[in-house]
Amino acid sequence: xxxxxxxxxxxxxxxEFSEWLKIAKNKxxxxxxxxxxxxxxxxxxxxxxxxxxxxxRQYSAELCEQLNQWxxxxxxxxxxxxxxxxxxxxxxxxxxxxxxxxxxxxxVVTGLGLFFVPLITxxxxxxxxxDFIYYLMxxxxxRDMESMYSPENRVLGRARQASTDITMFGFYIYNNIKxxxxxxxxxxxxxxxxxxxxxxxxIIIGSIAGHLTHVGYITTFYSFVAGHSALxxxxxxxxxxxxxxxxxxxxxxxxxxxxxxxxxxxxxAVRIVYGAGGMLFIAAFIEAFWSSSRIIPPSVKYAxxxxxxxxxxxxxxxxxxxxxxx
Amino acid sequence: MLxxxxxxxxxxxxxxxxxxxxxxxxxxxxxxxLGIRAGxxxxxxxxxxxxxxxxxxxxxxxxxxxEWFYPVLCEVYWGGATPGKKAFDLVVLNDNGTPVTWSxxxxxxxxxAVDFLPFLNGFGFISMLLxxxxxxxxxxxxxxxxxxxxxxxxxxxxxKEMPLxxxxxxxxxxxxAIIGFGERIQQLTPQRAGELAELAQPVVGKxxxxxxxxxxxxxxxxxxxxx
Numbered sequence: 001x002x003x004x005x006x007x008x009x010x011x012x013x014x015x016e017f018s019e020w021l022k023i024a025k026n027k028x029x030x031x032x033x034x035x036x037x038x039x040x041x042x043x044x045x046x047x048x049x050x051x052x053x054x055x056x057r058q059y060s061a062e063l064c065e066q067l068n069q070w071x072x073x074x075x076x077x078x079x080x081x082x083x084x085x086x087x088x089x090x091x092x093x094x095x096x097x098x099x100x101x102x103x104x105x106x107x108v109v110t111g112l113g114l115f116f117v118p119l120i121t122x123x124x125x126x127x128x129x130x131d132f133i134y135y136l137m138x139x140x141x142x143r144d145m146e147s148m149y150s151p152e153n154r155v156l157g158r159a160r161q162a163s164t165d166i167t168m169f170g171f172y173i174y175n176n177i178k179x180x181x182x183x184x185x186x187x188x189x190x191x192x193x194x195x196x197x198x199x200x201x202x203i204i205i206g207s208i209a210g211h212l213t214h215v216g217y218i219t220t221f222y223s224f225v226a227g228h229s230a231l232x233x234x235x236x237x238x239x240x241x242x243x244x245x246x247x248x249x250x251x252x253x254x255x256x257x258x259x260x261x262x263x264x265x266x267x268x269a270v271r272i273v274y275g276a277g278g279m280l281f282i283a284a285f286i287e288a289f290w291s292s293s294r295i296i297p298p299s300v301k302y303a304x305x306x307x308x309x310x311x312x313x314x315x316x317x318x319x320x321x322x323x324x325x326x
Numbered sequence: 327m328l329x330x331x332x333x334x335x336x337x338x339x340x341x342x343x344x345x346x347x348x349x350x351x352x353x354x355x356x357x358x359x360l361g362i363r364a365g366x367x368x369x370x371x372x373x374x375x376x377x378x379x380x381x382x383x384x385x386x387x388x389x390x391x392x393e394w395f396y397p398v399l400c401e402v403y404w405g406g407a408t409p410g411k412k413a414f415d416l417v418v419l420n421d422n423g424t425p426v427t428w429s430x431x432x433x434x435x436x437x438x439a440v441d442f443l444p445f446l447n448g449f450g451f452i453s454m455l456l457x458x459x460x461x462x463x464x465x466x467x468x469x470x471x472x473x474x475x476x477x478x479x480x481x482x483x484x485x486k487e488m489p490l491x492x493x494x495x496x497x498x499x500x501x502x503a504i505i506g507f508g509e510r511i512q513q514l515t516p517q518r519a520g521e522l523a524e525l526a527q528p529v530v531g532k533x534x535x536x537x538x539x540x541x542x543x544x545x546x547x548x549x550x551x552x553x
Contacts, residue, residue: 002551003505048338055340058498060505060550062482069476072342072423080424170386181394185439188463193440246467259466266467270433288383 003059010050014070017047021073044074095320097275101238102316104245104272111241114198115233119206126210133211136204145208149220169288176232177280180239184273187243190250194243201236223298226305227291230312231283238276242269332459332471334423342423344473349454351414352462352472356447359410363392394435401431407475417475430468437464484508489552490544494528501549504529508546511539 001009016034020043023029035043051067088096101108125132133142179201186193212221245265253261290296290304330348333341370388374381400408406417406425418426418434426434441450441463450462459471485508496504504526511519516536523530523538529545530538 002549004551006551045338048336048340052340058502060502060509062509066481068343071336071340072344072476075336075342075423076419076425079422081427083427085428164383166383167386168383170383170390174386174390177390178393181436182439185437188437188440188467262467263469266433267429270429270436273436274432 001057003057003063006054006057006059007063013043013046014050014067017043017074018070021070021077024077025073040074041078044071044078047071047074092271092275093278097271098316098319099321100268100271100275102320104241104268107241107245107248108238111194111198111239111244112234112237114195115202115237115240118199118202119209119233122203122206123210123213126207126214130211130214133207136207142211145212146215146217149212149217149224151217151220165288165292168292169284172284172287173281176236176284177277180236180276180280181273183236183239184243184246184269184276187240187246187269188250189247191244191247194240194247197243198237198240205233219298223301224291226301227308228283228286229305230308231279231286234312235276235279235283238272238279242272242276245269245272329458330460332473334421336423344419344423344471346460347414347416347472347474348460349451351416352411352454352460353447353451355408355410355414355416357410358413359397359408362409363396367392397435397438398428398431401426401435402428411472415475415477416472418470418472421469421471426468426470430470434464434468434470437467440464482509482512484546484550484552485511485543486552487540487543487547489548490541491548492529492545493531496529496549504542504546505550508543508550511543 019034020040023031023033047067048071051064051071054064054067122132179197183194183197183201186197209221209225212218246262246269249261249265250258256264291301330346332344332346334344335341367385367389371381371385374384397408401418405412406419411417418431420426420430438450441447441453443449447462450464453462453466454460457466459465461471465471484505507519507522514522516539519539520535523542524534526538526542530541533541
């Protein structure tokens with residue numbers, strides 16, 4: 001069959017299809033559709049057949065391009081993945097995240113270990129060898145830290161000249177979530193970036209905590225960090241775990257190719273980052289509005305801090321477990 | 327087929343053709359986006375600083391959102407492309423041709439932190455040059471690809487002439503070439519069309535310039551099946 005006859009034969013159904021596509025894509029349009037939605041799958045398959053014929057018979061490039069365009073639009077409408085976002089978010093918060101963390105327990109334990117072990121080690125080292133901190137940071141920074149948590153301060157934490165709580169909220173969001181995302185992304189470099197960020201952050205935080213403990217600013221420092229420490233520290237560890245998962249997929253892809261292993265790992269790892277990002281957001285809120293306040297007595301802050309730690313551990317151990325299934 | 331075309335097999339058994347976008351178009355699109363983000367931030371800063379002290383915190387939050395979520399929101403809710411990409415008619419799609427979803431877009435954009443190393447998207451650019459489908463590291467991990475969006479172009483049809491059978495038998499590719507000439511003739515000047523038509527000497531004989539063009543168009547009309 002020659003191209004002209006082919007076009008004459010099927011032009012009407014192509015026009016209907018392109019008309020349908022135009023109306024369907026424009027959400028605000030109230031025009032009637034040329035054919036009902038129930039007919040779309042069949043018409044789409046018929047159009048695919050027309051494209052296959054046109055290519056096989058080597059009709060002109062213009063015709064093949066045009067058909068390809070229509071088929072692509074139909075393909076996108078047909079196979080697009082528009083799942084119910086709201087339910088999925090609620091499911092995630094109320095148990096899905098905990099389940100994911102339990103599922104990736106290997107990476108989570110490694111990530112948390114790489115973060116907390118240096119942290120606690122440095123805190124202990126600081127008590128016995130207080131000058132060690134000067135290996136890690138310049139004296140100016142040590143003095144800055146001391147001035148932030150000195151008992152004479154009106155506002156605890158990073159008291160800048162004209163800062164308000166909202167300013168600090170913005171700063172914590174920008175700074176902490178960025179650290180979390182970078183730790184995750186660093187995992188792509190065969191896990192080395194993630195390991196580096198975890199170790200570095202653990203060492204720095206541990207040394208600062210140890211130094212301030214040694215100097216005696218115990219009440220100010222610990223009442224400040226009590227509230228948000230649970231969420232923030234665990235979240236950094238989880239971001240590292242997600243990064244490690246990416247790196248591990250590159251190093252040991254198992255039965256899959258490296259690309260496939262990476263894609264599969266990334267789908268799960270990014271969900272951990274969602275949860276960690278949420279935790280960091282809440283931690284930033286607590287740090288800005290609760291932790292720095294001097295109105296609340298330290299004993300209340302300690303109690304809330306411990307309660308949050310217990311709550312967090314219970315969440316990750318118990319939330320989302322289905323009763324009755326193995 | 328050109329190697330910048332990507333064939334996507336579909337469940338219906340055909341192959342869709344996507345035209346891949348190269349690193350340079352994407353690089354310039356990124357710069358445009360950078361400018362837009364900077365402009366938005368400056369604008370926001372002016373408005374907020376005029377309003378009060380709490381402004382600095384909101385500006386920092388805005389900076390954070392612009393840095394990490396601006397591309398994600400554009401890709402998921404604004405048709406698969408940021409304004410910089412739209413300027414070049416680029417669009418982000420999954421490997422199978424469907425529009426991107428939240429998790430795919432988040433993966434691809436969170437990994438910009440690695441693509442940005444060592445400076446100004448060095449790793450990303452190298453990855454795009456080395457990868458067959460011009461994917462940067464974020465694209466490889468998320469399974470997305472950046473292609474040219476099919477824009478509405480005018481459909482050039484063959485000008486109508488009296489059909490004339492060709493004096494010699496033509497192979498399939500030669501027939502396609504002659505029909506292709508006819509479809510593109512509206513984009514050529516008459517002198518250029520004449521030059522090209524004279525090349526088909528076995529078909530147009532000794533005709534020159536416009537006469538050769540007309541003869542070739544007549545043959546094209548015959549080949550396409552017009553009566």
